[in-house]
Amino acid sequence: MKNLNFLMKFVTVTFVLAGPAMISSASADALQGITEKGKLRVSIDPAAPPYSAMDEAGKYKGSEVEVAKKLAADWKLELELVPTSAANRIPYLVSGRSDVVISTLSITDERKKAIDFSKPYSAIQIVVGAPRAENIGKLNDLVGKRVAVTRGSTNDAEITKVALPGTDIIRFEDDATSITALLSGQASYYVTAPALLTTVNAKNPAAGLEPKIVLKTNVTGIGIRKGEAALLEKLNAWVNAGLADGSLNGVYKTAFGIDLPPEVTNAK
Structure with missing residues (x-):
């Protein structure tokens, strides 16, 4: 019994001490996997024009599609758009069928229980x-x-x-x-x-x-799986750069005829 208690204490201490390293390793997995594949899988809802839709030629178009294209191009990755529905955006992400969600995903406390969000990039x-x-x-x-x-x-x-x-x-x-x-x-x-x-x-x-x-005004963020700290950090840096140079505002203004609201441009 004493040996069992000792073993349990040893395992507990080992897990606590190793926890940060284990989390750090897991956090790097998503970004590392994307980098190694050279491909970014982005969930979109093609039934939500003018945010995302399919044109007569069967190609995806819309403001969210343009954001996804810009992200992949800036990171020098191949873009794979993963069509889904509003109801399945988060399940597709959590199950690993996509790497990120760029699909009018409003940042809410309820959604934060299931996934993490980048800084707001649109609204x-x-x-x-x-x-x-x-x-x-x-x-x-x-x-x-x-x-x-x-x-x-x-x-x-x-x-x-x-x-x-x-x-x-x-x-x-x-x-x-x-x-x-x-x-x-x-x-x-x-x-x-x-x-x-x-x-x-x-x-x-x-x-x-x-x-x-x-x-x-409901601000929207890029959705990612929980615990992906490295990916989240890189996404936030990308959003900051896109807001600073006006490129994300350009996408929004082209689609909707107005500038991004201050709830996005002034978000911390």
Whole structure:
């Protein structure tokens, strides 16, 4: 019994003493594996235009695809895009089917329990959109106006939470119907993401829609598996460089017509 107790103590002490080294070794595995393969596997959701989608020729396009291309090019790696869904982005990563996730992955406390995130490199905003000529900038300006929103969406939840009494919120079943309501004059304003306003303008240049009021900003990070300290450090350095030289802002502005919000550019 004494020998067993001694052995257990020895194993415990050995594990504690070796712990940092073991963690350090494991942390280097992901980055080392990527470097040795010369390939970066990036999970994306191709059903999320204009962030990521597939064009008529069967090639991936979108702002997140451009970020992934830039990351692989800067690290001199071959890029392999791993198509997945919003629900499977994290499971694909955790199971090792991808090395990182670049797919509108908002940084949340709940997600931090499962994976780690790089510093914010982009953002998803909820905005009140209106024609360029409309002079609005605060919630008071919505009082007495008809505001379109897609029923049951996060946009619906946000405008419902912050709207002042007298704001006439008109709910529609999908984005297409909400957009039609705005363009046909059934509603004055539209609560959505800037990306959708850009898409509407591309198809209907006369609409001239632009973000007028930002209701909420969710910052997004590059998702990686837990414990990959070396990879996380290198990703953060890459994000810092991309924000400093304006290249990440360039990707965002090309896609959405506006600069990255301060929640991203000023993030620590």
